[in-house]
Amino acid sequence: MFDQADAVLLARIQFAFTVSFHFIFPAFSIGLASYLAVLEALWLKTGRTVYLTLFKYWLKIFALAFGMGVVSGIVMSYQFGTNWSVFSDKAGPVIGPLMAYEVMTAFFLEAGFLGVMLFGMNRVGRGLHFAATLMVAIGTFISAFWILSANSWMQTPAGFSINEVGQFVPESWLEIIFNPSFPYRLAHTVLAAYLTTALVVGAVGAWHLLRDRRNEAARVMFSMATGLVMVAAPIQIFAGDMHGLNTLEHQPAKVMAMEGHFESHPDGAPLILFGIPDQEAGEVRHQIAIPKASSLILKHDPDAPLDGLETLPREDWPYVPIVFWSFRIMVGLGFLMLALGGFALVQRLRGRLHSSRALHRFALAMGPSGFVAVIAGWVTTEVGRQPFTVYGLLRTAQSASPLEAPAVATSLLIFILVYFIVFGSGTLYILKLMHKAPQTATPDQTRDDETEEHQPVRAAGITPAPAVHAGRAIGSRHGPGTHASPTREER
Incomplete structure (x- = not known):
């Protein structure tokens, strides 16, 4: 099977x-x-x-x-x-x-x-x-x-x-x-x-x-x-x-x-914008292309010759339809990023x-x-x-x-x-x-933020020493107020 x-x-x-x-x-x-x-x-x-x-x-x-x-x-x-x-x-x-x-x-x-x-x-x-x-x-x-x-x-x-x-x-x-x-x-x-x-x-x-x-x-x-x-x-x-x-x-x-160059182009290759690559037939069907633009981009000369896949054994061809479209997706998104900028x-x-x-x-x-x-x-x-x-x-x-x-x-x-x-x-x-929206902490919120790390400790009936308050975890949520002084970083 x-x-x-x-x-x-x-x-x-x-x-x-x-x-x-x-x-x-x-x-x-x-x-x-x-x-x-x-x-x-x-x-x-x-x-x-x-x-x-x-x-x-x-x-x-x-x-x-x-x-x-x-x-x-x-x-x-x-x-x-x-x-x-x-x-x-x-x-x-x-x-x-x-x-x-x-x-x-x-x-x-x-x-x-x-x-x-x-x-x-x-x-x-x-x-x-x-x-x-x-x-x-x-x-x-x-x-x-x-x-x-x-x-x-x-x-x-x-x-x-x-x-x-x-x-x-x-x-x-x-x-x-x-x-x-x-x-x-x-x-x-x-x-x-x-x-x-x-x-x-x-x-x-x-x-x-x-x-x-x-x-x-x-x-x-x-x-x-x-x-x-x-x-x-x-x-x-x-x-x-x-x-x-x-x-x-x-x-x-x-x-x-x-x-999408299945065929060689001795007098300048076109830039195929869109089309349907046919691996078996060795051509891009229904293509929309700009004449000689591919040679201009790749060789910086619109009349420069470019070889096609026909010059290689078929067993050495990559699968063109996937490569052709994935490349256009990448390039298209790149230009959209440029437009956003x-x-x-x-x-x-x-x-x-x-x-x-x-x-x-x-x-x-x-x-x-x-x-x-x-x-x-x-x-x-x-x-x-x-x-x-x-x-x-x-x-x-x-x-x-x-x-x-x-x-x-x-x-x-x-x-x-x-x-x-x-x-x-x-x-x-x-x-x-x-x-969740980031909120810039006020001084009071910053002090409150310090307390939550110790909530499991307080739940066990243990009151942490003041020095422990310097060990607040990064990014903890706002907890109840505390009498501890803010750390040097918080001041």
């Missing part, structure tokens, strides 16, 4: 499903960790309570997103041993150390300082707490560095040799780590993470401004978020263009699929940034767009690399474990069920936290 091809397809679907869930959380937490560091730095520099309020507000959300990212990442990595053992055997000498470096540097750094960041604001000095926040932010970037280096090596392998048993053996770690596509992919992905976070923060700010435009915390977060979108969106479009030129040089088949700039100059309901509705609608764009970009990258796991050297069909299709299908169904329950619940709770 099933054959090995079915098992490989199911294993690919399972990895795509789990990595899509995983990718959402790091894309958010990388940017959010940096945002928290900026908020704390502004609070320390200016003493404005609104920055501390926003820090505490987003800290809870970061903790949840970070935790779900760690859990989903651990589950995903097990598939290298279960569904892709041949790939692990052949590429392990290269991929294994890169993954280990990520754990030994980024994960240990994040784990070591995360507890101080989450619970240590009133237990350590301000400088040490800010240092912990910075270390977590730096750790998320280092994590992205190693993971993207490993993925980029699979796209543009370098610095290796192949031994007598078919394994990829390292020859130059500098060439492996800094392979030809890595700098472009790192810049493009990290910018995408910052944009994703800015769009979420902006959407939350817009939501609360639509309900109460006088909310100071909402005004500040919306201003900061739209400012970042305004700056980062055009830079991201430029970085994406550079990444595309690099891909054309090293993975031409992927660019052919992205552009431009609209926000105009309203800022007009003094209507916090009163323009049209801008707020636009920002609210764009809230999820960063997640959609990063998933679309990942699909473009990974499906465009097919039919190879290590581009041009190791085929996907030769990388899978010798498993039966029913076994893979069973684990896939279990993953789908568990992921939607666990991560769906976590996401709903994050949305619930976002739904």
Whole structure:
């Protein structure tokens, strides 16, 4: 009933499903960790309570997103041993150390300082707490560095040799780590993470401004978020263009699929805006195209020739319909982000940034767009690399474990069920936290906020010593009043 091809397809679907869930959380937490560091730095520099309020507000959300990212990442990595053992055997000498470096540097750094960041604001000095926040932010970037280096090596392998048993053996770690596509992919992905976070923060700010435009915390977060979108969106479009030129040089088949170029164009290739790719017929039906625009973008010459997929064996073609449409989704959302940044700039100059309901509705609608764009970009990258796991050297069909299709299908169904329950619940709770408006605390509320940490202790009939009040948990809800004096940070 099933054959090995079915098992490989199911294993690919399972990895795509789990990595899509995983990718959402790091894309958010990388940017959010940096945002928290900026908020704390502004609070320390200016003493404005609104920055501390926003820090505490987003800290809870970061903790949840970070935790779900760690859990989903651990589950995903097990598939290298279960569904892709041949790939692990052949590429392990290269991929294994890169993954280990990520754990030994980024994960240990994040784990070591995360507890101080989450619970240590009133237990350590301000400088040490800010240092912990910075270390977590730096750790998320280092994590992205190693993971993207490993993925980029699979796209543009370098610095290796192949031994007598078919394994990829390292020859130059500098060439492996800094392979030809890595700098472009790192810049493009990290910018995408910052944009994703800015769009979420902006959407939350817009939501609360639509309900109460006088909310100071909402005004500040919306201003900061739209400012970042305004700056980062055009830079991201430029970085994406550079990444595309690099891909054309090293993975031409992927660019052919992205552009829908089944046929070669010796006198300038058109830019196909929309159409229906037909893999079997080798053409894009009902296309709407701009003559010679693709050559202008990719070669900076409207008459430059561009090869099509017809120049490659059919067994080396990626699946064009998916790559073609995922690329357009990513690019289309990128230009919508650019439009949002431009609209926000105009309203800022007009003094209507916090009163323009049209801008707020636009920002609210764009809230999820960063997640959609990063998933679309990942699909473009990974499906465009097919039919190879290590581009041009190791085929996907030769990388899978010798498993039966029913076994893979069973684990896939279990993953789908568990992921939607666990991560769906976590996401709903994050949305619930976002739904609640951030309120800048008054001095009386700040003192009241200190008391709730001790409610379980008082319920047991124990009165805490005054010194214990310095251990208030970050982000606790307002509790009954207390006679304890405020801490140094609260003054």
